[in-house]
Amino acid sequence: MIDRELVDALPIFHGLDASALDKLLAHASQRSHAKGDTVFQQGEEATHFYVLLRGRLKVQQVTADGQQFIVRVVNPGDLFGFAMALGRTQYPGTPIAAVDSVTLAWPMGMMNDILQHNPTFAINTMQMIGQRLDAAHDRLREMSTQEVEGRVAHAVIRLAQEAGVKSGSEIRIDFPISRQDIAEMTGTTLHTVSRIISHWETKGLVKGGRQLLVIADLAGLRRLAGDEAS
Amino acid sequence: MIDRELVDALPIFHGLDASALDKLLAHASQRSHAKGDTVFQQGEEATHFYVLLRGRLKVQQVTADGQQFIVRVVNPGDLFGFAMALGRTQYPGTPIAAVDSVTLAWPMGMMNDILQHNPTFAINTMQMIGQRLDAAHDRLREMSTQEVEGRVAHAVIRLAQEAGVKSGSEIRIDFPISRQDIAEMTGTTLHTVSRIISHWETKGLVKGGRQLLVIADLAGLRRLAGDEAS
DNA sequence: TCCCCTCTTTGAGACAGAGCAAAGAGGGGT
DNA sequence: ACCCCTCTTTGCTCTGTCTCAAAGAGGGGA
Numbered sequence: 001m002i003d004r005e006l007v008d009a010l011p012i013f014h015g016l017d018a019s020a021l022d023k024l025l026a027h028a029s030q031r032s033h034a035k036g037d038t039v040f041q042q043g044e045e046a047t048h049f050y051v052l053l054r055g056r057l058k059v060q061q062v063t064a065d066g067q068q069f070i071v072r073v074v075n076p077g078d079l080f081g082f083a084m085a086l087g088r089t090q091y092p093g094t095p096i097a098a099v100d101s102v103t104l105a106w107p108m109g110m111m112n113d114i115l116q117h118n119p120t121f122a123i124n125t126m127q128m129i130g131q132r133l134d135a136a137h138d139r140l141r142e143m144s145t146q147e148v149e150g151r152v153a154h155a156v157i158r159l160a161q162e163a164g165v166k167s168g169s170e171i172r173i174d175f176p177i178s179r180q181d182i183a184e185m186t187g188t189t190l191h192t193v194s195r196i197i198s199h200w201e202t203k204g205l206v207k208g209g210r211q212l213l214v215i216a217d218l219a220g221l222r223r224l225a226g227d228e229a230s
Numbered sequence: 231m232i233d234r235e236l237v238d239a240l241p242i243f244h245g246l247d248a249s250a251l252d253k254l255l256a257h258a259s260q261r262s263h264a265k266g267d268t269v270f271q272q273g274e275e276a277t278h279f280y281v282l283l284r285g286r287l288k289v290q291q292v293t294a295d296g297q298q299f300i301v302r303v304v305n306p307g308d309l310f311g312f313a314m315a316l317g318r319t320q321y322p323g324t325p326i327a328a329v330d331s332v333t334l335a336w337p338m339g340m341m342n343d344i345l346q347h348n349p350t351f352a353i354n355t356m357q358m359i360g361q362r363l364d365a366a367h368d369r370l371r372e373m374s375t376q377e378v379e380g381r382v383a384h385a386v387i388r389l390a391q392e393a394g395v396k397s398g399s400e401i402r403i404d405f406p407i408s409r410q411d412i413a414e415m416t417g418t419t420l421h422t423v424s425r426i427i428s429h430w431e432t433k434g435l436v437k438g439g440r441q442l443l444v445i446a447d448l449a450g451l452r453r454l455a456g457d458e459a460s
Numbered sequence: 461t462c463c464c465c466t467c468t469t470t471g472a473g474a475c476a477g478a479g480c481a482a483a484g485a486g487g488g489g490t
Numbered sequence: 491a492c493c494c495c496t497c498t499t500t501g502c503t504c505t506g507t508c509t510c511a512a513a514g515a516g517g518g519g520a
Contacts, residue, residue: 061367064457067375071367086360092367115353122352123345129359130316136366137291137301137322143373144417145297148507178467187374192507194469210467210516227294378477408497422477424499440486440497 002028002104010051012079012128015120024114028104033097040081042094048105049082055101056163056175059093060184070184072132073098073175075162079128084108085115086129098175143187146226151186152196153225156206160215171218176211232258232334240281242309242358245350254344258334263327270311272324278335279312285331286393286405289323290414300414302362303328303405305392309358314338315345316359328405373417376456381416382426383455386436390445401448406441 002025007013013021030053033039039050042061057074071093074080083092085108115122142151156173164171179190179197186193197213200206205221207214215221232255237243243251260283263269269280272291287304301323304310313322315338345352372381386403394401409420409427416423427443430436435451437444445451 061371063371063375065375069371069374071370086357086364088364092364115356116349119346119349119352122349122356126345126352126356126359127316129356129363133359133363133366134316134318134322136363136370140301140366140369140373141291141293141299143370144299144414145293145295179469180467184374189508190468191470191509194467195507198469208468409499410497419478420498421479421500424497425477428499438498 002030006053007051007104010077012051012077012124013121014124016114016118020114020118020121024106024110027106027110029106031103031105033101033103035097035100037097039095039097039103040091042091044091046081046084046089046091047108049085049108049111050080050095050106051104052076052078052080053102053104056098057095057101058098058181059095061093068184069187070181073159073163079125082111082125085111085125098177148186148188148192149196149224150226152182152188152193153221154227155182155185156213156215157218157221157225159213160218164215169216170207171215173213173215177213178211182213232260236283237281237334240307242281242307242354243351244354246344246348250344250348250351254336254340257336257340259336261333261335263331263333265327265330267327269325269327269333270321272321274321276311276314276319276321277338279315279338279341280310280325280336281334282306282308282310283332283334286328287325287331288328288411289325291323298414299417300411303389303393309355312341312355315341315355328407378416378418378422379426379454380456382412382418382423383451384457385412385415386443386445387448387451387455389443390448394445399446400437401445403443403445407443408441 004021004025007025007028008021013024016024031039033055039057040046040048052074054076056076057080059071059074059080061069061071063069074095080095081091083090115125139154142154146154159173159177160171163174165174179193183190183193197206197208200221201208203220205215205217205224207216234251234255237255237258238251243254246254261269263285269287270276270278282304284306286306287310289301289304289310291299291301293299304325310325311321313320345355369384372384376384389403389407390401393404395404409423413420413423427436427438430451431438433450435445435447435454437446
């Protein structure tokens with residue numbers, strides 16, 4: 001059975017009235033995705049929208065010439081796959097479970113339904129998309145103006161913020177992430193990422209490992225990211 | 231006086247009821263901006279949101295270390311400066327009039343007002359922002375995976391689509407745009423843009439000039455942009 | 461426990477594009 | 491009509507990063 005409290009607690013549904021919530025619960029279907037599974041495929045007809053309940057997803061796109069690109073990481077509580085609400089009919093990317101994950105899915109039609117009848121939900125969603133737009137613009141500015149090291153620093157800081165777990169003075173990225181992944185987030189190669197992270201290790205900024213990243217000195221990384229003028 | 235028909239015809243306000251429209255008209259203020267003027271400044275407190283009625287704006291950001299970046303071009307009918315609706319309190323960029331332009335401005339508070347009472351407006355706005363998010367992701371993918379020539383090709387194609395005027399088989403970008411501008415849209419230098427465009431001229435793809443760009447062979451550019459696998 | 465597979469590290473060479481420099485060239489203002 | 495200022499073009503050098511290559515290294519499965 002689907003946990004009402006769980007759904008109720010999702011920020012995105014905040015302010016929904018009881019009847020809308022009932023309807024949501026009635027139509028939701030819960031799915032589990034083993035590590036490595038895809039929730040849906042880029043290009044597929046968009047039939048459902050989703051919320052991630054537990055786990056972590058990487059949303060990947062493949063370009064026409066076969067290159068990979070990671071659009072974003074989906075964290076618990078995040079809405080994803082709602083492309084159709086934006087006028088698209090196909091999913092623009094492929095969400096891949098980075099760890100065993102659990103999602104809730106609703107048929108796409110419900111989205112318009114709720115949007116029409118719940119201004120609050122529409123505004124919530126609009127703001128959520130707006131924040132993502134902001135974030136995308138930040139990344140664009142970075143990609144345009146910064147060199148690789150700064151971009152990787154930004155990516156790592158972002159990961160620390162959205163998927164970081166504190167242990168003492170250190171912050172561990174809470175899911176397996178490879179050098180390749182970071183390269184695909186920042187538009188570079190795994191080799192360059194590896195070199196940069198190795199270099200950071202010698203400076204005591206981070207600690208690396210197989211699919212592992214621990215931030216030891218966030219302030220130092222921020223300095224490298226260079227968004228505060230010195 | 232502000233033209234009711236003009237406001238009524240803006241796609242973004244489509245579906246608003248008469249009373250909301252009355253209110254909009256009552257609170258709108260029209261402003262003219264000479265070529266080169268800014269509508270507001272990056273970092274300024276966001277007090278108003280805007281619609282561009284006539285003209286063309288370039289939205290520019292300056293990074294902490296002084297580099298310039300063009301976020302987008304605002305075309306007639308576009309909403310801009312609505313950052314506060316997304317939870318921001320300051321404008322993230324500076325819109326600069328590329329040609330003499332006319333805008334309508336409303337106090338920010340009205341935005342929430344209309345959003346709350348007009349689900350349709352909320353949905354319209356959400357979709358508009360969503361489309362922009364899509365576009366931003368497209369650019370991110372490009373920046374990550376393509377070399378400069380492909381990125382410049384994409385930028386030019388985009389300009390042709392949103393600000394292109396057909397004359398015969400050619401498409402002219404309908405506002406003054408410099409090599410520097412294109413460089414700031416694609417994360418490169420004016421030198422490289424100049425070289426690329428010169429090269430394209432010799433191949434008959436485009437015709438250049440001082441702050442001028444005419445596309446002669448759109449299909450050829452698309453091929454260079456390389457989003458259709460060959 | 462061992463082996464294999466994947467991920468990571470590191471080296472060396474090549475190249476796209478940045479940076480620096482300077483010479484055209486078109487337009488607007490006087 | 492001229493001049494100046496800005497924009498554009500083009501050459502050369504330098505370097506950050508990619509590419510190619512190959513050697514570790516950690517973990518999971520048998």
